[in-house]
Amino acid sequence: MISAYTGTQIRAAEQPLLAAGMGAVLMQRASYGLANAVVHELRARGRRLYGASVAVLAGKGNNGGDGLFAASFLAARGMRTTAVLTGDAAHPEALAAFERAGGRVHVLTEANAGELAAHVAGADVVLDAILGTGAQGGLRGAAAALVSGLSNELPGLVVACDIPSGVDADTGEAHAPVLSADLTVTFGAAKAGLLADPGADHAGRVQVVPIGIEEHLPWPSLRRLEPADLGRLLPRPGRRSHKYSRGVLGVVAGSEDYPGAAVLACRGALSAGAGMVRYLGPPAVADLVRQSCPEVVCSTGSVADNRVQAWLVGSGMGPGDSEQLQRARDAVESGLPVIADAGALPALPDVLAPQVVLTPHAGELAALLDRLGADYDRSAVEANTLGAVRQAAVLTEATVLLKGPSTLVASPFQDFYSQADGTPWLATAGSGDVLAGIIGALLAQVGSDVGRFRNAGIDPDERWAAIAALGASLHGRAGTAAAEGGPFTAGRIADAVPAVWGRLAG
Ligand SMILES: NC(=O)C1=CN([C@@H]2O[C@H](COP(=O)(O)OP(=O)(O)OC[C@H]3O[C@@H](n4cnc5c(N)ncnc54)[C@H](OP(=O)(O)O)[C@@H]3O)[C@@H](O)[C@H]2O)[C@@H](O)CC1
Ligand SMILES: Nc1ncnc2c1ncn2[C@@H]1O[C@H](COP(=O)(O)OP(=O)(O)O)[C@@H](O)[C@H]1O
Ligand SMILES: [K+]
Known part of the structure; x- marks a missing residue:
């Protein structure tokens, strides 16, 4: 499990060590780790170290100090180093070390920003050490002009020191301009803002350098399930299992306008281990489901007449599908775990429960959010995904999963997960229906298996968020497997799930 923290949590964890006079030691560990990460990355790219040029953009705080010390280590490996000081001062010891190691220093002004941008753009390595966890807002003045003058497609390797400058370490909000990094080397532990969009868009690959604060870290503000966690959480049938004990999912999805959503949701559920899938919906859609997935048991009955362990509602349904929407509301009222997607979202009560996953x-x-009185439009959600998903979970008291390049999950108790195991090829019609089916199948199988979560270090009350994150990860990994470097249609995601599951659980 990757644990991520807010900037404030990290700074609090540093305090006992700073109080013990270890500030300089922490900075040495951080900057040495940063320099080593640059060396490894250059080698991995087949690039020569000796004679390669490094430009460090150094702010006036400790983040700039890390960058200058790291550049001094790189100078000792034979790299040519230049620093652009973006503030009215620089970390004194780090600047002295940088100069001792032979680095050239430029002081940035409004007047020379364009010229220095051209110089930086030609460097083999650009280290962004302008702002770290002490930042208030984004880059200002000449530093903003310098970064605006740099293309986001620099030929050299761009490495962010701790966090790309201008990205909020707590939320992932990006205050433009931000220099997008190929690699972010972050100190002590991952910052939440590196794992939530748009921060994650700018961070590139994230590498954590331990600096000795680990034992002082509190409960993480956000987590990411990794393969070992997934393997532990995925269920396996026992010798005496039967289809009912493995978990039955009821699916209320699709409409005469969107019958395919029902098929894709069922395919997702079948691929992700449900013992049985029962479909409820209009006769024409049920016919299509029967033809496409003969394993599914179809009926036109009511929610109350069908015994299941969990419900999937809403994929491919519209506001006019009154009978289906009534079934969706009945499923929520049953108190069973429910995954509610697409057309069900506007039709459910405002206040729900943790076992309802939106x-x-x-x-x-x-x-x-707009319906619940919070002031958000789509661009506001995209600008602060973590804030938006948090607020939705608070207002609805449900578990909320926000789909996107990084999928975020928030529990109403304020536990957060971020999974980014997919590929942009997943942005294809019907992909979300398959995801709903996968999560539905997992809810049916492990929703009541409290011990499984406790053993994996997850608070059982928070298991709904973990199940949603597990489903998002399976879906992302299946998409990546299906892509083979090229496009695929949504059904192929479902086809890829069993092999991905097998590798994780094996
Ligand atoms: N603590 C430790 O022991 C360790 C810390 N470590 C490192 O320290 C980093 C945190 O360092 P930090 O606290 O000095 O803050 P930092 O992010 O460099 O920036 C603050 C400075 O910038 C300024 N400033 C603020 N906002 C601004 C803006 N929008 N635009 C322009 N300027 C702005 C602000 O000045 P002010 O505006 O207040 O005058 C202040 O001087 C952390 O990310 C990690 O890299 C590691 O070495 C491990 C050990
Ligand atoms: N750029 C991307 N990178 C990775 N995954 C993505 C990207 N865009 C979308 N996805 C994933 O694809 C799925 C799309 O779901 P959704 O928007 O509901 O599609 P649809 O309604 O067409 O089924 C989600 O799981 C989402 O996380
Ligand atoms: K930085």
Whole structure:
């Protein structure tokens, strides 16, 4: 499990060590780790170290100090180093070390920003050490002009020191201009803002350098399930299992306008281990489901007549589908775990419960928040995904999963997960229906298995968020497997799930 923290949490964890006079030691560990990460990355790219040029953009605080010390280590490996000081001062010891190591220093002004941008753009390595966890807002003045003058497609390797300058370490909000990094080397532990969009868009690959604060870290503000966690959480049938004990999912999805959503949701559920899938919906849609997935048991009955362990509601349903929407409300009222997608989102009561998992994309989340009186539109959700998903979970008291390049999950108790295991090829019609089916199948199988979560270090009350994150990860990994570097259609995601599951659980 990757644990991520707010900037404030990290700074609090540093305090006992700073109080013990270890500030300089922490900075040495951080900057040495940063320099080593640059060396490894250059080698991995087949690039020569000796004679390569490094430009460090150094702010006036400790983040700039890390960058200058790191550049001094790189100078000792034979790299040519230049510093652009973006503030009215620089970390004194780090600047002295940088100069001792032979580095050239430029002081940035409004007048020379363009010229220095051209110089920086030609460097083999650009270290962004302008702002770290002490930042208030984004880059200002000449530093903003310098970064605006740099293309986001620099030929050299761009490495962010701790966090890309201008990205909020707590939320992932990005205050333009931000220099997008290929690699972010972050100190002590991952910052939440590196794992939530748009921060994650700018961070590139994230590498954590331990600096000795680990034992002082509190409960993480956000987590990411990794393969070992997924393997532990995925269920395996026992010798005496039967289809009912493995978990039955009821699916209320699709409409005469969107019958395919029902098929894709069922395919997702079947691929993700449900013992049985029962479909409820209009006869024409049920016929299509029967033809496409003969394993599914279809009926036109009511929610109350069908014994299941969890419900999936809403994929491919519209505001006019009154009978289906009534079934969706009945499923929520049953108190069973429910995944509520797409057309169900506007039709459910405002206040729900943790075992109800809502799966909006950014537009649907904006509409949901708007209905609940919070002032969001789609672009506001995209600018602060973590804040938006947090607020939706608070207002609805449900578990909320926001789909996107990084999928975020918030529990109403303020536990957060971020999964980014997919590929942009997943942005294909019907992909969300398959995700709903996968999460539904997982809810049916492990929703009542409290011990499984406790053993994996997850508070059982927070298991709904973990199940949603597990489903998002399976879906992302299946998409990545299906892509093979090229496009695929949504059904192929479902086809890829069993092998991905097998590798994780094996
Ligand atoms: N603590 C430790 O022991 C360790 C810390 N470590 C490192 O320290 C980093 C945190 O360092 P930090 O606290 O000095 O803050 P930092 O992010 O460099 O920036 C604040 C400075 O910038 C200024 N400033 C603020 N906002 C601004 C803006 N929008 N635009 C322009 N300027 C702005 C502000 O000045 P002010 O505006 O207040 O005059 C202040 O001087 C952390 O990310 C990690 O890299 C590691 O070495 C491990 C050990
Ligand atoms: N750029 C991307 N990178 C990775 N995953 C993505 C990207 N865009 C979308 N996805 C994933 O694809 C799925 C799309 O779901 P959704 O928007 O509901 O699609 P649809 O309504 O067409 O089924 C989500 O799981 C989302 O996380
Ligand atoms: K930085």
